[in-house]
Amino acid sequence: MKQDIFQAIADPTRRAILTLLAIQALTPNVMAEKFDMTRQAVSKHIKVLYECELIKPEQTGREIYYHFNAKKMQEFDNWLAQFRQNWETQFNQLDQLLTIIKTKE
């Protein structure tokens, strides 16, 4: 089943995993230690993150180190782009308001 990144980052545990992996690659067992959770539960989160390509595995022996995939995270950034116009507009309006107030002084 193909996952989508919006649903992937909706879960707080998965966001925490991403934050950890952004610093360094970790194995499922280590992640499970960090959160108070069974390895299998973490494994499910990993599956979601992997299927939408937010992380990628690197097998070394019987251990699997999962790496953060920054490139994929940019998709989220792209989605946000459609709203940047809006908040910049709001700021411009605020600037205008401040200018008006200043002019009145």
Added chain:
Amino acid sequence: MKQDIFQAIADPTRRAILTLLAIQALTPNVMAEKFDMTRQAVSKHIKVLYECELIKPEQTGREIYYHFNAKKMQEFDNWLAQFRQNWETQFNQLDQLLTIIKTKE
């Protein structure tokens, strides 16, 4: 129940609502027409979006126009900031790789 913005945008319908409202304020009935959905279903989505302050109501008579709150949307941008470092690093590494390849020519 206080909602969180990550869960709010996890739903595709809510993302579509936000995209619409970013262009212009709309009433629940109008939104329900846009999607093939009852007004009550839309109303539930509105509740989620309202509770995490991604939209704000403007009552005029018996109609309620919901506005997009760009300011709140910036919280995503702030969250993303922790990963920007990562993808810039990846780009730098790509640059280095390209430089190495170029040098070999």
Added chain:
DNA sequence: TATATGCGCAACTTTTGGGTTGCGCAAATT
């Protein structure tokens, strides 16, 4: 070779969440 360890997968339970219908209330219309 026997045993430990690290992992993913499957089955199951419980919680969450998106959809519906059916209200009641307030504002507009007649």
Added chain:
DNA sequence: AATTTGCGCAACCCAAAAGTTGCGCATATA
């Protein structure tokens, strides 16, 4: 005043998802 319209809230149904336990398999270690 009676009716229509726009809305939110509550109860309910069903699907999805997050957690658990219990496997089986592959890789280390004794």
